[in-house]
Amino acid sequence: MGKIKALGIAPYEGLKEAINTVAENYKDILEITTVVGNLTQGLTIAEEAQEQGYDLVISRGGTSELLQQNLSIPVINIDVSGYDFMRTIKLAGNIAGLKAFIGFPYITKRARSANDLLQTDVRIITIQKQAEIEPLLRELNAQGYGLIIGDVAVYTSAKEMAMNGMLLTSGEESVIDALERAISTMKVVLGWRRQLELANRALDQASGIAIFDRQGKMVYSNTAYQAMQLSPNELAGYVGNLASLRPCNMLAKRDSAFFQISIRSAGGELGEAYHILYVSLCDCTDTDLPQGVSVRNYKMQAGSIADLFQQSGVYDEETIDVATSFCYSDQPMLIVGDIGVGKADLAASIHRYSSRWDTPFVVVNCRVVDPVDVIDKFCRGGEGSLDLKGATFCLEFVESLSQEAQEALMRAIQSLDNGVWRFIATSTENIAELARQGKFNEELFFYFSALRLFIPRLEQTPRDIRKVANLYIIEANTKYGKQITGIEEAGMDVILRHQWRDNFRGLRQALNQMVLLAKRSVISRSEVETVIRARETEEPGGDLSIEGTLEEISLRIIHKVLEAENGNYSRTAARLGIGRSTLWRKLGTGNPQAGRDATKD
Known part of the structure; x- marks a missing residue:
């Protein structure tokens, strides 16, 4: 142990002399500077000494008591014996x-x-x-x-x-006792300092660590955490109110990178409650995810899911009631509805208000990627994968899977630990009818049918289209830096009368285009009609050719209807008045495999 650097503050000259005289016997271990000062002077001097790196202060009486209340370094009191x-x-x-x-x-x-x-x-x-x-x-x-x-x-x-x-x-014996206590105290303090320094070095080699008290104030953070530059507001967006943290494990997404956040409680001998956050950057980024897979994380939500749905105006009351009840269950779910009605968004909202809100929401497009490969990578700890334990997987376009792929998906789900993950399937087709016809794996259908929900098309139930349209304008203003205040009443009438083939997705895209086109602060009727005409009219040269054989003309018609129905085979077959198997035969294909017509829901 090196020399202890001490400051002596004597309230009278005689004590200064006594300290200096006795300190001569401890000069090999104690380097002491002694000054005379009253209460006010003593505090100022001691605070400066603390900034200069002094190890401790030695004083007496009221001055000693005042210093103990205001300094972070040890203060040794010279007693009156x-x-x-x-x-x-x-x-x-x-x-x-x-x-x-x-x-x-x-x-x-x-x-x-x-x-x-x-x-x-x-x-x-x-x-x-x-x-x-x-x-x-x-x-x-x-x-x-x-x-x-x-x-x-x-x-x-x-x-x-x-x-x-x-x-x-205070006599010489009291000063000797004070100096002896100063040396003993510093031996203990320096021992703790060494241990703390070693602990800090070890912690700085680890992932990010931060400690918060019960008021949500950060009382410690290591170098790795500081380098992440997580502001209190950003962190609260991931984990909720910092003053009411609870133990959990979660994945947080920032830009294209992911954070793994683990929260643990600490207390007991510490005398009060603290929460320790372990934060680490994941090796995997957005660019490492397979095509057709996206991972989202959501901030802690206030209010209820019913409030969220009613504010959006997209869903009818019956859908809202059913979806709200699904938030309190952890069972698999099947959501059926046409393209553009918001199936994946509804699944995400249910996830956000469930007990799994702090785990990832993983969207898997079954037209693009095999869901079994995704499960193997993220639920079985594949190389370079994220830790998605507890996540909700939303399998879009599950109807597009072949019979073999459906059976493999059922086996993969059954092989997982029950209850660790939640699976939600969405479909644009009537899965129940397909299962009855033997065209969809019955066991897989019943698995997802634990909770079932149908979302009607935009025109099938009363919706507040006017409200939704204005919300989409607000969204587009933010996106494009415009200041559109609304739509002319005549233009709104056109929107309300129009049959939106792609439901809310088509309406949102059209409103985005109208905001871009608008020349004034209000979208005119002519601008509404221009956008709708541009989106609904065939491209130049799009007229069907009647050249070739009847079979060739028929095939061109089938492709045109299939394109109009956004690749939906069931609706295409229904419009043409033929069965799906007949449709596939005419197209020269079997049941379409994953990877074809990867239109997002």
Whole structure:
């Protein structure tokens, strides 16, 4: 252990000399600088010393008590020993006339014991406040008291009033005791400092660590956490109110990168509750995800899912009621509805308001990627994968899977730990009917049918299209930096009468285009009609050719209808008045495999 750097603050000159004299015997281990200062001066000097790297401060009485309340480094108090009291009282007893010992309770209690032991005639007076000193001295002076004994404050006031004063001093043995305690204390402190330094070095090699108290204030963070530059607001967006954290494991997404966040509680011997956050950057980024897979994380939500749905205006009341009830269940789910009605968005909202809100929401487009490959990668810890434990998987276009792929998906789900993950399937076709016809795996259908929900097309139930349209305008204004305030009533009438083939998705795309096209702050009827005409009219040269054989013309018609129905084979077959198997035969294909017509839901 190197030399201890100490500051001595003496309330009187004699104590400074005593400290310096005794310190000579400890010069090999103690480097001490001693100054004289009262309460106010002592605090200022000590605070400067703390900034300069002093290890501890040695002082006495009220000055020592004040320093202990305001410094983070150790403060060693020089006691007034029993011998000091007896020596002072004995000396005072040798002086004729009235004598008084004045002090605070912790001093006068010991003075009274010494006075009783020595049988002197010194009057012991206890005060509670420093403001009592001067009035008391004036009263004693009027009564003819010739000697006042006390600490620095009493002694100084008595001298200022021309009264005889005796200072209660600390003897050499008290200074020796203080220096011995200073050395012992620093041995313990330095030992803890070494352990803390080693712990900090180890922590700085680990992932990001931060500790929050029960008020949500961060009391510690290591270098790795600081490098992540996670502001309190951003962190609260991932984990909720920092003052009411709860243990959990979650994946948070920032830009294209992912954070793994784990929260643990700490308390017990620490005396109060703390929460420890372990934050690590994942090796996997958005660009590492397979095509057709997206991982989302959502901030903690306030309010209810019903409020969210009603504010959006997209879903009818019956759909809202059913979806709200699904938030309280962890079972698999099947959501059926036409393209553009918001199946995946509804699944995401249910996830956000479920008990799994702090786990990832993984969208898997079954037209693009085999869901079994996704399960193998993310649920079985494949190389370079994210930790998606507890996640909700939304399997879009599950109807597009071949019979073999359906059977493999069922086996993959059954092989997982039950209840760890949640699976939601969406379909644009009537899966129940396909299962009855033997065209969809019955076991897989019943698995997803634990909870079932149908979302009607836009025109099938009453919706507040006017509200939704204006919400889409607000969204487009933000996206394109425009200031559109609304739509002319005549233009709104066109929107309300129009049959939106792609439901809300088509409406949103059209409103985005109208906002871009608008020349004034209000979208005109002509601008509405221009956008609808552009989106609904065939491209130039799009007329069907009647060249070739009947089979070739028929095939061109089938492709045109299939394109109009966004690749939906069931609706295409229905429009043409033929069965799906006939449609596939005419197209020269079997049941379409994953990877074809990867239109997002």
